[in-house]
Amino acid sequence: MTTSPGGEPAERTKAAVLEDVAGLAGVSAMTVSRVLNAPEKVRPETRARVLAAVQELGYRPNFAARSLVTGRSGVLGVVSFDTTLYGPASTLYAIERAAREHDYLVNIASLEAMTRRSIAEGVDRLRQQSVDGVIVIVPHESAADGLRDLPPDLPVVDVGGGERLSVPAVAVDHHAGAVRATRHLLELGHETVHHLSGPANWIDANNRMQGWRHALRGREIPPPLAGDWSANSGYEQGKRLSRDPSVTAVFVANDPMALGLMRAFREAGRRVPEDVSVVGYDDVPEAAHFWPPLTTVRQNFATLGRQAFQLLLNRMVGHDTSERRTVEPELVVRESTSRR
Amino acid sequence: MTTSPGGEPAERTKAAVLEDVAGLAGVSAMTVSRVLNAPEKVRPETRARVLAAVQELGYRPNFAARSLVTGRSGVLGVVSFDTTLYGPASTLYAIERAAREHDYLVNIASLEAMTRRSIAEGVDRLRQQSVDGVIVIVPHESAADGLRDLPPDLPVVDVGGGERLSVPAVAVDHHAGAVRATRHLLELGHETVHHLSGPANWIDANNRMQGWRHALRGREIPPPLAGDWSANSGYEQGKRLSRDPSVTAVFVANDPMALGLMRAFREAGRRVPEDVSVVGYDDVPEAAHFWPPLTTVRQNFATLGRQAFQLLLNRMVGHDTSERRTVEPELVVRESTSRR
DNA sequence: GCGAAGACTGTTATCGCTAACATAAAACGT
DNA sequence: ACGTTTTATGTTAGCGATAACAGTCTTCGC
Numbered sequence: 001m002t003t004s005p006g007g008e009p010a011e012r013t014k015a016a017v018l019e020d021v022a023g024l025a026g027v028s029a030m031t032v033s034r035v036l037n038a039p040e041k042v043r044p045e046t047r048a049r050v051l052a053a054v055q056e057l058g059y060r061p062n063f064a065a066r067s068l069v070t071g072r073s074g075v076l077g078v079v080s081f082d083t084t085l086y087g088p089a090s091t092l093y094a095i096e097r098a099a100r101e102h103d104y105l106v107n108i109a110s111l112e113a114m115t116r117r118s119i120a121e122g123v124d125r126l127r128q129q130s131v132d133g134v135i136v137i138v139p140h141e142s143a144a145d146g147l148r149d150l151p152p153d154l155p156v157v158d159v160g161g162g163e164r165l166s167v168p169a170v171a172v173d174h175h176a177g178a179v180r181a182t183r184h185l186l187e188l189g190h191e192t193v194h195h196l197s198g199p200a201n202w203i204d205a206n207n208r209m210q211g212w213r214h215a216l217r218g219r220e221i222p223p224p225l226a227g228d229w230s231a232n233s234g235y236e237q238g239k240r241l242s243r244d245p246s247v248t249a250v251f252v253a254n255d256p257m258a259l260g261l262m263r264a265f266r267e268a269g270r271r272v273p274e275d276v277s278v279v280g281y282d283d284v285p286e287a288a289h290f291w292p293p294l295t296t297v298r299q300n301f302a303t304l305g306r307q308a309f310q311l312l313l314n315r316m317v318g319h320d321t322s323e324r325r326t327v328e329p330e331l332v333v334r335e336s337t338s339r340r
Numbered sequence: 341m342t343t344s345p346g347g348e349p350a351e352r353t354k355a356a357v358l359e360d361v362a363g364l365a366g367v368s369a370m371t372v373s374r375v376l377n378a379p380e381k382v383r384p385e386t387r388a389r390v391l392a393a394v395q396e397l398g399y400r401p402n403f404a405a406r407s408l409v410t411g412r413s414g415v416l417g418v419v420s421f422d423t424t425l426y427g428p429a430s431t432l433y434a435i436e437r438a439a440r441e442h443d444y445l446v447n448i449a450s451l452e453a454m455t456r457r458s459i460a461e462g463v464d465r466l467r468q469q470s471v472d473g474v475i476v477i478v479p480h481e482s483a484a485d486g487l488r489d490l491p492p493d494l495p496v497v498d499v500g501g502g503e504r505l506s507v508p509a510v511a512v513d514h515h516a517g518a519v520r521a522t523r524h525l526l527e528l529g530h531e532t533v534h535h536l537s538g539p540a541n542w543i544d545a546n547n548r549m550q551g552w553r554h555a556l557r558g559r560e561i562p563p564p565l566a567g568d569w570s571a572n573s574g575y576e577q578g579k580r581l582s583r584d585p586s587v588t589a590v591f592v593a594n595d596p597m598a599l600g601l602m603r604a605f606r607e608a609g610r611r612v613p614e615d616v617s618v619v620g621y622d623d624v625p626e627a628a629h630f631w632p633p634l635t636t637v638r639q640n641f642a643t644l645g646r647q648a649f650q651l652l653l654n655r656m657v658g659h660d661t662s663e664r665r666t667v668e669p670e671l672v673v674r675e676s677t678s679r680r
Numbered sequence: 681g682c683g684a685a686g687a688c689t690g691t692t693a694t695c696g697c698t699a700a701c702a703t704a705a706a707a708c709g710t
Numbered sequence: 711a712c713g714t715t716t717t718a719t720g721t722t723a724g725c726g727a728t729a730a731c732a733g734t735c736t737t738c739g740c
Binding site (some may be wrong): 017060061063064065067068073074075082083084086088089092093095096099100105106107108109110116125126127128129130153230231232234235254259260262263266276285286289290291293 | 355400401402403404405407408413415423425429430432433436437440443445446447448449452456465466467468469470476489491493503570571572574575596600602603606626627628629631672
């Protein structure tokens with residue numbers, strides 16, 4: 001039933017199935033299955049014979065059949081917004097690596113928009129391909145709502161979402177990061193610190209803004225500006241800020257915006273750091289080579305991703321925690337900040 | 341068999357299956373299946389009844405069962421090296437978008453290393469979860485070999501690989517891009533153009549280097565330096581180059597390295613573009629805000645990704661092309677280059 | 681008014697695998 | 711030596727969907 005008519009055993013028309021291997025090894029299909037899933041339960045010589053047959057036929061278990069009967073797929077999903085951004089991309093990468101080590105595959109669903117609906121849709125798309133669990137990287141207010149609509153039977157872990165989520169979560173402590181950045185500037189003798197924030201309703205943006213506010217307590221708090229994370233928006237808002245001569249220190253909510261802002265200041269004739277000090281956020285790999293090298297807050301995305309996977313793994317094996325883990329960011333001082 | 345004991349119909353213990361829906365709608369399972377897959381073959385009123393039942397039970401088809409019998413999974417795989425890099429990340433994103441529009445899901449396998457072995461392993465991992473096709477983004481010499489070992493029954497499309505591949509491929513014409521960059525510098529009156537290349541054995545790096553060489557024919561061709569794509573390597577090699585006073589123009593194989601290089605030149609007291617002109621490659625979103633704004637070669641990763649998906653789709657439906665498509669890069673002139 | 685074609689819907693078999701139980705063979709204690 | 715446990719393998723019965731075929735009921739032409 002298995003032998004190909006014309007000679008070469010490697011030349012089969014259809015892919016080999018369990019039964020074929022069993023036939024060739026002279027055992028039952030079940031034994032082959034065991035060799036693959038619980039080798040210790042099969043006598044070494046039998047095992048060897050089966051393995052040889054597997055090898056010879058180039059047998060590969062049928063994923064669909066297996067997961068139909070086991071109810072597990074070995075695939076997990078990641079819902080993310082714009083995986084082109086440094087943060088999500090790095091987190092995704094770390095998740096993928098962690099997943100691979102545990103023999104999980106990662107399926108991605110990026111979102112066009114960040115609405116409650118689109119999150120639900122993203123999760124849904126993944127669920128239809130029966131992922132075993134989902135990690136949601138949507139640092140937006142809408143995520144909180146989006147996560148509420150989820151079916152309770154699907155293990156979900158959130159990354160960088162809000163505080164009051166019903167699911168396990170990992171997040172960087174942006175409040176602390178912002179405080180560190182702002183204090184650093186105050187300690188350098190600046191009267192106050194201006195802030196260029198991320199877009200409204202982004203959790204990260206809000207947390208950083210709050211941290212900034214917190215560190216500024218008791219002082220004059222200038223009205224914050226908001227960008228859209230892009231260098232370009234940093235440039236535009238920078239142009240505006242540079243007209244205000246009282247500005248001597250700016251805490252910018254991410255590195256690309258800081259880059260744009262520094263360009264605007266430079267073009268306006270205000271030197272960084274001599275006239276104005278700037279602190280960014282993220283520590284993208286290029287930040288050390290900006291002009292001037294950027295003082296910034298480093299987020300450890302690798303840890304973030306790994307922790308997210310760990311949490312998901314816990315939930316998938318049943319531990320019904322709604323644990324929340326925090327990753328501490330770190331201030332990296334370079335040359336874009338100086339004493340007043 | 342389906343009704344929950346205590347009231348709320350939404351509260352079932354096990355997920356509803358086809359049979360449950362059929363029961364509730366008073367039809368056979370087959371009819372339900374048809375409503376879902378070929379609605380026009382079912383009378384409108386029956387269809388409505390079935391749909392209502394689907395709704396009520398929150399029925400979702402079982403992916404594994406479906407793909408077991410149809411032999412298709414609706415998932416495609418992307419094998420890529422370091423999805424944190426701008427190029428791969430953008431390509432991946434475009435692929436994912438295109439895939440979504442055609443109701444495919446994307447599975448990723450990032451590679452630790454870029455050897456022939458690791459590529460084969462990556463493809464294998466994906467194949468085990470029975471993807472319907474694979475897109476390989478590995479712009480490295482090893483890819484060519486890695487692709488040779490692949491099973492012939494799996495549709496594969498290559499992105500940015502070498503020229504002599506046996507599979508359909510999409511690639512940016514880096515040779516042309518490099519020629520444009522180099523000519524631009526020559527036309528500005530520079531005697532010759534130096535080159536900071538990417539790492540050896542990267543296809544893109546080689547193509548760009550060849551284009552640079554080609555555009556320089558008839559002139560003195562300075563020995564190229566090589567970096568590893570990182571801003572840091574650009575900085576290091578930039579320090580070396582900046583010691584050579586004869587250097588007036590540099591074509592750098594990507595934007596981050598150009599950033600590092602410009603920093604090195606600035607620190608060495610050589611102004612860009614007054615003393616030295618620099619051209620980068622990629623046009624990352626930040627390039628317009630580098631100091632000075634970087635003249636660079638823009639790659640359209642979105643198109644690249646979309647085309648790759650198209651090609652894969654063609655192969656999956658059977659068209660056995662080994663078509664090779666090319667995407668043209670575009671020179672974007674900014675302020676890092678000036679007349680000699 | 682009646683057979684044929686068409687429109688719907690149902691039945692059966694099967695995809696490839698593994699859980700659970702059944703059996704056979706080997707190992708063991710007394 | 712003989713029941714009992716242990717170890718190794720085989721058998722059976724689905725998992726949840728769809729393909730292919732088989733009916734049933736309309737509809738229609740003449």
